[in-house]
Amino acid sequence: MKSSPAIRVLIVDDHPVVRMGLRIIAEVDAGIVVVGEAASASEAILAVANHRPDVVLLDVRLPDRNGMDVCRELKTRPGAPRVLFLTSFADNSLVLAAMQAGGDGYLIKDNEPRDIVAAIRTVLGGDMMFDPVVARAVDRELKSVLPVAPPDPLGALSEQERRVLAEVADGKTDKEIASALGLQPKTVRNYLERVFEKLEVNSRTQAAVLFDRNRRL
Numbered sequence: 001m002k003s004s005p006a007i008r009v010l011i012v013d014d015h016p017v018v019r020m021g022l023r024i025i026a027e028v029d030a031g032i033v034v035v036g037e038a039a040s041a042s043e044a045i046l047a048v049a050n051h052r053p054d055v056v057l058l059d060v061r062l063p064d065r066n067g068m069d070v071c072r073e074l075k076t077r078p079g080a081p082r083v084l085f086l087t088s089f090a091d092n093s094l095v096l097a098a099m100q101a102g103g104d105g106y107l108i109k110d111n112e113p114r115d116i117v118a119a120i121r122t123v124l125g126g127d128m129m130f131d132p133v134v135a136r137a138v139d140r141e142l143k144s145v146l147p148v149a150p151p152d153p154l155g156a157l158s159e160q161e162r163r164v165l166a167e168v169a170d171g172k173t174d175k176e177i178a179s180a181l182g183l184q185p186k187t188v189r190n191y192l193e194r195v196f197e198k199l200e201v202n203s204r205t206q207a208a209v210l211f212d213r214n215r216r217l
Contacts, residue, residue, distance in 0.1 A: 006033040007124060010053035010081070012044040012070070013037075014063050018109070022057060022086075022116070029117045041065035048074055053081050055120050058103075060087040060094055068101040075102035075173055082123040086116070090134050099205050105129030126170050153210050156198045164191040169208040 009032055011022050019037045026032050035051040038044040041062045048056065056074065060067040071083045084105040085098045095106050104123040107116060108131045122129040154162060160181075167177040174192075178185045192204070201207045 004031065006031055007055060007120060008033055008035045008051065008053045009120060010035055010044070010047055010051055010056045011037045012039075012047075012056060012062070012067070013059045013086075014039045014061075018059075024113050025117050025120070028113045032117065032120065039063070041067075041070045044070050045073060048081060052079070055082045055084055055124055057086045057116075057120075058083055060085055060089055060098065068097050068103075071098065071101040071103050076175075077173075078175060080173060080176075084119055084123050084129065090131070092134070095130070095134050099128075100203060102204075106134060107131045108133050153199060157195060161191055161195050161198070164188060165195050165207060165211050168192070168204050169211045 007029075009025065011019050011034060013019050013022070016039070019039070023034050026034050035053055036047045038047045039062075041064045044056070044058070044062075047053075058067045058070060062070070067085060067087070071085075074080050074083060080102075082104045083102065084107060085103050086107050086109055087094075088109050090108055098106050105119055105128055107119050107129065111119075111131065119129045154165070157165065163181055164177060167180055172180065174185045174188045177183070177188045181188070183191075192207075195207055196202065199207055199210055201210065
């Protein structure tokens with residue numbers, strides 16, 4: 001049986017000791033390889049281009065720019081990696097900002113290596129991952145900004161609008177969605193504008209949360 005390719009991980013943190021400690025994930029799971037490190041936002045952008053990681057472990061605060069800016073920039077590029085924020089800060093506003101930037105998960109640094117490995121595999125599989133420390137607070141916050149959904153919140157969407165929204169929920173950019181569905185990026189944006197209007201939401205994250213909730217029913 002052919003083995004699966006190793007999961008390529010890039011570590012982005014401005015503290016050398018933290019980066020060194022995180023390398024233990026490759027020892028915990030032989031299916032993971034750490035392909036590189038970065039200590040700043042500029043280094044992270046360059047390292048992603050050079051190493052093509054599957055998952056980026058990204059700190060929220062970096063010396064030159066914040067992690068949200070880095071995530072947002074990465075997610076606009078073809079073949080964008082999954083981004084798992086790994087930080088010391090459990091502030092609700094930071095968690096929501098990270099998700100709005102396109103983050104795929106948010107984990108606190110004091111987790112055990114096996115939990116970090118599990119989170120890496122979760123986001124790589126297309127699901128979102130929240131640290132238990134922040135999960136409940138984030139859910140409450142999202143409920144406060146999302147409208148009260150009808151029994152079938154997606155009922156007003158056309159089949160093509162549902163397809164586009166499904167791709168958004170999987171973390172794809174407009175260009176990636178356009179490629180997957182045989183559309184132009186501008187057409188994708190037009191579909192998304194109609195989706196937002198029908199669902200009465202203001203962002204990709206809110207639309208994706210509604211889609212994910214409905215998908216689990």
